[in-house]
Amino acid sequence: MLALAAGAVLWLVAAYALWHSTAAVPAGPSLSPHRFFSDSFLRSSSSYERFLTIDGLLGMVVLVVVLAVYARRGHRLMGESAAGRVGTGMMLGMLGFAVVWLAELPFGLAAVWWERGHDVSHQGYLEWALGSFLSLGGTFLFVAAALAIAMGLAGWLGRWWWLAAAPAFAGLALLFTLLSPYLIPDTSPLRGPALRADARALARREGVAGARFVVERVDRFTTAPNAEATGFGPTKTVVLWNTLLGDDFRRAEIRTVLAHEIAHLAHRDPLNEVGWIALFLLPATGLIELLTRRRGGLARPEAVPVALLVLIALQLLATPAFNLVSRRVEASADWSAVEATHEPAAARAAFRRLSTTSKGSPDPPAWSQLLYGTHPTIMQRIEMTYAWERAHP
Amino acid sequence: MELGITAANERPVRLTVSDDLRRGHGSVFFRFWFALPFLLWLSLWGVAAFFVAIVNWFATLIQGSSPPALHGFLARFVRLGVHVHAYLFLAAEQLPRFDGRPGYPIDVEIDPPARQNRWTVGFRIVLVVPVLILLGAFFSSGSNFNSTEGGFQGGGLVFAAAFLGWFVGVVRGWMPRGLRDLVAYGISYAAQGWAYMLLLTDRYPSSDPLTAIGPLPVRDDPVVLETTDDLARNRLTVFFRLLLAIPHIVWLALWGVVAFFAAIGNWFATLFGGAAPQGLHRFLARYMRYQAHVGAYVYLVGNPFPGFTGEQGSYPVELRIAERAPQNRWKVGFRIVLALPALMIASAYGTLLFAIALLGWFASLFTGRMPLGLRNAGALGLRYSAQFYGYVFLVTDAYPYSGPALAPPAVPAAA
Numbered sequence: 111m112l113a114l115a116a117g118a119v120l121w122l123v124a125a126y127a128l129w130h131s132t133a134a135v136p137a138g139p140s141l142s143p144h145r146f147f148s149d150s151f152l153r154s155s156s157s158y159e160r161f162l163t164i165d166g167l168l169g170m171v172v173l174v175v176v177l178a179v180y181a182r183r184g185h186r187l188m189g190e191s192a193a194g195r196v197g198t199g200m201m202l203g204m205l206g207f208a209v210v211w212l213a214e215l216p217f218g219l220a221a222v223w224w225e226r227g228h229d230v231s232h233q234g235y236l237e238w239a240l241g242s243f244l245s246l247g248g249t250f251l252f253v254a255a256a257l258a259i260a261m262g263l264a265g266w267l268g269r270w271w272w273l274a275a276a277p278a279f280a281g282l283a284l285l286f287t288l289l290s291p292y293l294i295p296d297t298s299p300l301r302g303p304a305l306r307a308d309a310r311a312l313a314r315r316e317g318v319a320g321a322r323f324v325v326e327r328v329d330r331f332t333t334a335p336n337a338e339a340t341g342f343g344p345t346k347t348v349v350l351w352n353t354l355l356g357d358d359f360r361r362a363e364i365r366t367v368l369a370h371e372i373a374h375l376a377h378r379d380p381l382n383e384v385g386w387i388a389l390f391l392l393p394a395t396g397l398i399e400l401l402t403r404r405r406g407g408l409a410r411p412e413a414v415p416v417a418l419l420v421l422i423a424l425q426l427l428a429t430p431a432f433n434l435v436s437r438r439v440e441a442s443a444d445w446s447a448v449e450a451t452h453e454p455a456a457a458r459a460a461f462r463r464l465s466t467t468s469k470g471s472p473d474p475p476a477w478s479q480l481l482y483g484t485h486p487t488i489m490q491r492i493e494m495t496y497a498w499e500r501a502h503p
Numbered sequence: 504m505e506l507g508i509t510a511a512n513e514r515p516v517r518l519t520v521s522d523d524l525r526r527g528h529g530s531v532f533f534r535f536w537f538a539l540p541f542l543l544w545l546s547l548w549g550v551a552a553f554f555v556a557i558v559n560w561f562a563t564l565i566q567g568s569s570p571p572a573l574h575g576f577l578a579r580f581v582r583l584g585v586h587v588h589a590y591l592f593l594a595a596e597q598l599p600r601f602d603g604r605p606g607y608p609i610d611v612e613i614d615p616p617a618r619q620n621r622w623t624v625g626f627r628i629v630l631v632v633p634v635l636i637l638l639g640a641f642f643s644s645g646s647n648f649n650s651t652e653g654g655f656q657g658g659g660l661v662f663a664a665a666f667l668g669w670f671v672g673v674v675r676g677w678m679p680r681g682l683r684d685l686v687a688y689g690i691s692y693a694a695q696g697w698a699y700m701l702l703l704t705d706r707y708p709s710s711d712p713l714t715a716i717g718p719l720p721v722r723d724d725p726v727v728l729e730t731t732d733d734l735a736r737n738r739l740t741v742f743f744r745l746l747l748a749i750p751h752i753v754w755l756a757l758w759g760v761v762a763f764f765a766a767i768g769n770w771f772a773t774l775f776g777g778a779a780p781q782g783l784h785r786f787l788a789r790y791m792r793y794q795a796h797v798g799a800y801v802y803l804v805g806n807p808f809p810g811f812t813g814e815q816g817s818y819p820v821e822l823r824i825a826e827r828a829p830q831n832r833w834k835v836g837f838r839i840v841l842a843l844p845a846l847m848i849a850s851a852y853g854t855l856l857f858a859i860a861l862l863g864w865f866a867s868l869f870t871g872r873m874p875l876g877l878r879n880a881g882a883l884g885l886r887y888s889a890q891f892y893g894y895v896f897l898v899t900d901a902y903p904y905s906g907p908a909l910a911p912p913a914v915p916a917a918a
Contacts (some may be wrong), residue, residue: 190737192807192818200750201740201808208743247746254750 121389128385132377135441136501138493143473146462146492152472159471161224163478169217170426176213177419180206184415185405196261199411200254206418207253211246218242225332228469233331255282257414260395264409271408272395279395280388287380290340291347297324300350308365309348309372312450316369316376322347323368329353334468337367339374346375358467362456366447373446379439386435394424429481436484444486444494452502454495461491515614515704518585518691520716522595522608524678531593531672538591544601545587552580556701563624563702569616577701578613579603585611585694592665593678594686609687611694619705627702633862634696634708640858641689661689663851664905667844684716684906685848691715710859711876712883712907719909725825725899727910728795728886732805732819734878736867740808744801744864747808751797754811762790766896773835773897784827787896789813795822795889802856803863803873804881820882822889823910830900842895845903849891852884859884883907 143152184202191198222238225231233241259278263271300306300323309323328336328351335354341347348371354364374380398408398417405413448457465472465488472488479487486494530537559573569577583603589595595608605612623630643659664685668678692715695708713719740747769783779787793813799805799820810817834841859881867873890903 187737187739190740190807193810194812194817197808197810201747204747204750205739205743208739208746243746246743247749250746251749251753 117392121392124385125389128382128389129435129438131382132379132435132439132442133445134438135445135494136497138490138495138497139500141489141493141496143489146458146489147465147472151466155465155469155471156474158224158228158469159474159478162221163474163482165217165220165224166482169214172213172217173210174419174423174426176210177206177415177422180209181415181419184209184418185412188411191411195265195409195411196258199261199408199414200257202411202414203253203257203418204250206415207246207249211242215239215242230334230469231332232329260408260417261411261414264399264407268409269399269407272392272399276388276391276395279391280384283384283387284381287340287342287384288345290380291322291324291345291349294324294326294340294349296327297349298327299323300325302355304361305355305364305368308361309368312365312369312372313375315450316372316446318346318372318375320344320346321372321375323350324348325350325352325355327352329356335359335367335464337371339371340380342375342378342381346380348372348375353467359460359463360456362451362453363460363463365451366453366457366460369447369450370443373443373450374439376446377439377442379443382439386432390424390428390432394421394428397424433480433483437486440485441490441494444491445498448495448498454499457495458492461488461495464488514695514709514714515617515706516581516695516698516708517612518687518694518716519610519612520594520608520684520687521610522589522678522683524680524683526593526596526672526676526678528673528676530596531669531676534591534593534669534672537598538587541587541590541599541601545583548580548583552577552701559702560624560627563619564621567621568618569702571616574616574703578698578703581613581694581697581701581703582607582611584697585609585690588661588690588693589686592661592686592690593668593672594683594690609690611691613698613703617704619702623705624702627700630707631696631700633865634699636858636862637708637710637855638693638696640855641692643854658851658854659689660848660851660855661686663847664689667847679905680720681904681906681908684719684908687716688712688907709874709876710880713879713909715907719907721911722904722908723911724890724904724908725828725901726791726886726890726893727823728820728882728889729823729910730799730804730820730878730882732799732873732878734872734875736803736806736871736873738868738871740806741803741864741867744803748797748801751800751809751811755794755797758790758793762787762896765790769897770835770838773830774832777832778829779827779897781827784898787898788822788824788893791824791889791892791896791898792822794892795820795885798856798885798888799881802860802881802885803867804859804878804885806873820885824893824898828899830897834900835897838895838897841902842891845891845894845905848903848905849888852887856881856884856888 184206187202187205188198191201193201219235219239222231222233222235226233256279260271260275263274263278267274300309306323313319313321324347326349333353335358336351337354338349339347340349348368350367354367398420401420402408402413402416405416407413408417444457448454451457470488474483474487485491555573555576559569559577562573563569580603582605583599586599586603586607586609589607589609590597590599597608599607639659641659641661644662664682668682668686671682672678692708692710698704699706699708765783765786769779769787772783773779790813792815793811796805796809796813796818799818800809805818805820807819815821859877863873863877863881866877887903887905890901893899894901894903
C-alpha cells in the first residue's frame, strides 16, 4: 500500500513537471467569429463538423461495444491457433483489431463520403477501404510485438509484469519517435529557396538548426493543409503537407506554420509526448493486470481480449486529458511562432485559411473540443495573436 | 502424404498415362517443329469447336444434357488437345494422330453425355474464371505478375517442366518421371477445364494432384510434407489471413538472414566433413519447418495460426525431415549451380501457390472450407519448396522431386 502511495506521489510529481515544462500562454480577448468569417461559412463549417463529430462518436460507441463482445467471446477463437501461449495471444490481439476494423468500416466510409461531398477528400471509397485495410497490417505488427513483450514478461514475472512492460513500451515509443520521420511515406526535401531560407532562419533562431524540412505528398487524398514536427535529436524533422504549399497560402502564412512546427522541436514536444505516454502506460498496464486476473492474467491468451477492452476504454477515458495537454502544447507553439516571426497578422491569416480550406468550424462547441480538440480552436488561436500584440505594444 | 484422396475413377474426365519415359534425342531436340503441324491443326479444329460449343450451350441449356453428336465432336477435340500438348510438352514420345482417336500414351477418358444442372450451364462462362486462373498458373509461358517492376515472377509449371525435360531428353534420351508427371498433372487439369468449359460435364475441375494422373509413386524422400488438416477454415481468419501473417513474415525474414549465413557455414562444413554438422542440420531443418508452417498458413493450405518456433508436430501441415546423412562432396561443391533447375520449378510452383491462395481465399470465405483439390495442390507446391530449400541448405543431397507423389506412412520411433 505504501509502495502504491509512493508510486502515486511520484506519478503526480512527474505529471506536474511535464505539465509545467510547457509554458502557459496568456488568454486573448474574447472575439466574435463573425468578425473573421462569413455567416455562410460559419453555418456550413458547423454543419460539416457536426456530421463528422457524430460519425466519430458513433464509431467510438461501436468500438467499445464490439470490444466488450470480443472480451466476452474472443477466447473462443483460441482453437484457431497452433501457436502456443504467446502466439495465440498475439493472434487474438490482432483479431480483436480486425473485428474493430470491420465494425468501424461503415463509419469510415461515411466520413469519406462526407469529406468527398465537401471537396476535402479526393479518395475513392475502394481506395480508402483498401488503404485502411493495408494500414491495419501495421497495427497488427505493432499489436503482435506489444503482446509478445507483455505476455512474455507476464510469463516470466507473473503479476508484476506491468512494472517492466510500461518502461519497455515507453522505450519503444521513444524509439518509434526517433525513427518516425523515416516512416512517413512519399516525402521529399523542401525545395522552394525562399521557404527554405525562412525555415533555416527560424530554426537557427529557435536553436534547432539541425532540423530537416520535408514535404509530404498528400494531395491525392485530401485538400486539407497540415504540418507536423516529429523526431528528436538527429532525426528532428518538420513535415509540411504539399497542400499547404499551393497557391492558397502566402509565404508569410507558411512562415507562421513553419515557426509553429519549429517551436515544437525547440520545446522538445515529441519527447514530452513520450513522457506523457509513459505516464499513461504505468497505471494502464497496472489496471490491465488487475482486470485480467479472472482470466488467469495476461500470461494466458484468453486474457488478451479483456486486455484490449481495458486498454481501449482507458485510452478513450484519457482522451480529454490528453487533449487538454495537447491544446496547451499547441497553444505554446503558436505563441512561440508569433514570437519568432513577429507577424501576428500573418498568423491570423494563416489560422483563418486553415479553417476555410479544411472546412473546419473555427468555434466548435465545448464538448466537441473536449473530446476531439487536440489544438486550440481557430478563434482561440486568432485571439492569441491579439494577446501577443497587447504584450508587445 | 496423407492428403485425403478422392477416387479418380469417379470423375467424368480422367487422364490415363501409359508412357514409358523413353525419348528419342532427335525427336526431343526438334519437338516444337514436329509439333507445329499438330498445333496448327488443333487451332483450326478449335475454331470449329468454338462455334459447336455455342450451339452445345444452347442445346444443353434447353434439353438439360449435351446432344451426343456435339458431345462426341467436342470430346474428340479435347482428346486431340491432350495428345498434342502431351507431345509438345514432352509428356509422351509418339507423334499423335490428327483425329484425336483414343490410344495415345497420355490420353483422356470422357464419360458420355449426362444430365447437367442448367444453372451451372447458364453461368458457365463466369464459373470458368477460376479455372482459367489456375490454367494460367500451369501454362503461362513467362512472368506476367508485374515483372517490369520487379514484382512476383515465375512462369507456368508445365512450361518449366517441359523446358527442363527438353535438356534431359536431348542429352540422356529419357524424361524424368517427376517432370513427366508434372506435365501430365497440368494436362489433366487442362482436360478437365476444357471439358467443363465446352459443357461435356458439369463436374467442376479438380486440381487435386493425387487423383490427376492415376497411380502415383510412393517415395521415401528425406523431406516429406504431411498434412492432417481437415479443410475447415474460419472465415474471420481467412479474410485477414495475409495481415495476420505479417508478424510471421517479419520473423521469417529475420530468421532467414541467420539461416542464410548458417547455410553458408553448412556448405563449408559439409564440403570438408562430408555431412552437415548436427547443430546446423537441426537449425536449418527447424527453419524449413517454420517456413512450411507459415507458407501453409499464408496459402490457406493449413488453418491454424502457426507458432513462431518451427517445432516438430506443432502444425497440421508438417515437414518430416530425415536425420543428417553423408553427402556427395561433388554435389555439395556445385550445389548452387545444381539447384538452378529446381529453382525454376520452385518459382513456377510459387505462381501456382499464388493462384491457389487467391482462389482458396474466395472459396474459404464463402464456404468455410478449403476445396480439397486446391489444398492438395498447395501442399504439393509447399512440399517442393521445402525439398528445394532442403537441397540448397544442404540439409539433404536428394534432388527435389517435381511431380506429385505419395509418402510411405511415418514409422514411429523406437522407444
